[in-house]
Amino acid sequence: MGQVAAIIGGGVIGGGWAARFLLMGWDVRVFDPDTEAERKIGEVIANARRSLPGLSDVALPPEGALSFHDTMSDAVAGAVWIQESVPERLELKRKVYQTVQEHCDPAAVIASSTSGFKPSELQGCATRPEQIVVAHPFNPVYLLPLVELVPTDKNPVVFVQQAKDILTDIGMYPLHVRAEIDAHIADRFLEAVWREALWLIKDGIATTEEIDNAIRYGFGLRWAQMGLFETYRIAGGEAGMRHFIEQFGPCLEWPWTKLMDVPELTDDLIDQVAGQSDAQSGHLSIRELERARDNNLVTILRGLKTQDWGAGALLKAHDARLTGQIALPDDLTQPIVTVERVVPLDWTDYNGHMNEAKYLQAFGDATDRMMWLVGCDTDYIASGSSFFTAETHIRHLDEVHAGAMIRVETQVLQGEGKKMHLFHRMFEGDRELATGEHFLLHVSLETRRACDPDDRVAVPLGRVAAAHAALPRPDGAGAAVGVR
Incomplete structure (x- = not known):
């Protein structure tokens, strides 16, 4: 079981918090007395599943488990983070904290989504005031990264840092508000x-x-x-x-x-x-407006990410954390997974499926990943050599839509001398969607002419090519347009 987040109050903001934690791999436990809470939160999470993964160019963690509970005591059991999003009435919030603190882990973060109350007001009458902070997000919580984190001098420094780390790990930007003020910033x-x-x-x-x-x-x-x-x-x-x-x-x-x-x-x-x-x-219905909003935000944020600017820089850094260290797998007897990601909303065309240019982008990303895996990384390119693509052939075998998890498996058909010949196969689950065949030449960036790579690339590329030589030649390799 992964880390546990408890959501107290499942309205628009509480549902957004549930979606954010859930899609970042946390188990989420919800308490809300509203008989419609499960339906409402389910609809918010459905919107999040449709849009949030498209912000990343790598696979998100496996989705956590979602559960609904009849009591607050049951919901907060084992929770590391407890997010309160009940109506803006101070007496109600304080009553919630009293119940929560009777049953939660004393080390858990209790955070309020309040937009108006100061943390010192929330901490009043609390058994452990040092456990309570303000974590004020913006709607939709599952897409917008900003969360105003407002502590008081009763919150230990290490506790505030713990809260920052958790928020960062779920892809948010904690803006540390150093002094209490009405309505925060x-x-x-x-x-x-x-x-x-x-x-x-x-x-x-x-x-x-x-x-x-x-x-x-x-x-x-x-x-x-x-x-x-x-x-x-x-x-x-x-x-x-x-x-x-x-x-x-x-x-x-x-x-x-x-x-x-x-x-x-x-x-x-x-x-x-x-x-x-x-x-x-x-x-327009509220759901239609929400989806239009989500489409627009994904497009803007992904555009900012390509420039490594503003909120896009946060997304790029989060992708880097999710990706981890790039290295060849231990087992080279099978094709190598070079891309694993969700098809984002802005990759679809007027037919409702993935734009043909995005197939090339996905296969291009797979080629880039293979280059890195065999040593043609930033340092190598900076030293004066790289690979240039000389020829590409893509076959479109089946449709794929926004929100689909795609995987590209890459086989090295040739990897000796100046040549790198790759065959990519794109899948959704077991369903093959497309193939991309790429032929590349190793080039001196000074002369712009083909040349042999040095051992930093030649050795690992040769090792992969030798291992893949035992694999069957993939169907479609070497085919011309229209030839079967």
Whole structure:
């Protein structure tokens, strides 16, 4: 059995936490008195299974076990992490902690998803206040990496580090909020934008859709990858942040904002906002909106990952942790698994299956992995040599869709002198989806001409080729287009 996380409260946020832990290999135990909790959480987890694995270019850990429990005492038994996501009522949360602490491991982390309460308020009346922190995430928890971790001076340093390590291990970014403040950090920004937006609607300046367009087509995209201050630093040009402040600082004294004057949420204003929002998005169900959101986030985050920037850099580092050390397997008598991953949402085309270009990407990744396995790694390439692909032939044998776990098995058909001849077979389970045959030449990066590799590559490549020579020649090897 893997590590255990207990989820107390299975609403939108609790369900997101359950999905995050579950898909990162943890066993998840849920307590929620709602008779619909199992259905609701099941739907959230289904969305997570569809989208989260596509953020990674390596296989996630095997999914943990999910269970639902009638009592909090049963749910927290054996839990290393206990996430409380009950309604925002302080007396209710304190009552939950009293029950939890009667039955949980004293070393377990008890974390609250609260967006408003400070940890010192939550720790009041607790048997072991040092066990309770705020871990405030953002929806959807299973895709967005940020979690605001807010401790107090009652939480030991080693305990806070333990919480950080666990959050990092499940692919999140723990933002350590060093001093308590109402609404922590991120929600204070959201509240400011929300208040200003309400005034723009109330004063008839903009509709809900126009405000959303201003964000998602403009600064929202900049903020998604650089945040606030790095964005403004660029706005300052070559002179940087100081120039930006000198140029735009006086604007702070202009009467642009109404943030200090909050509009009263009258029935008329509520009706106005709700009506405009219905007109904007009412034709879509909540699940359709969630899936559109997930599609967009996966696409943005994967794009950021290719640039090793912002939240994408976090994903790339998490992939590296999941991948571990790259080395040839001990058993070379069988084809080598060079790719094992889920087909992400942005790999599908208008026919609903994997785009043909992505077959090439998957086989290209398999070739890259084989190069690394035989010693053609970063250091080797930096020394002045590499492999260039001279010819590729792909056969598409069956369909594959987003969310499918694919595996590429690679056989070395030739590995001597300047030549490396690879045959890749792609599977979903036992079903063969495609084959990719790649012929590569070893090249000097200085002369850009073919040359023999040195022993760092020649020896391990020759060893694999010799072992694979005993394997049957794969079906389709050497075939031309249309020839059977």
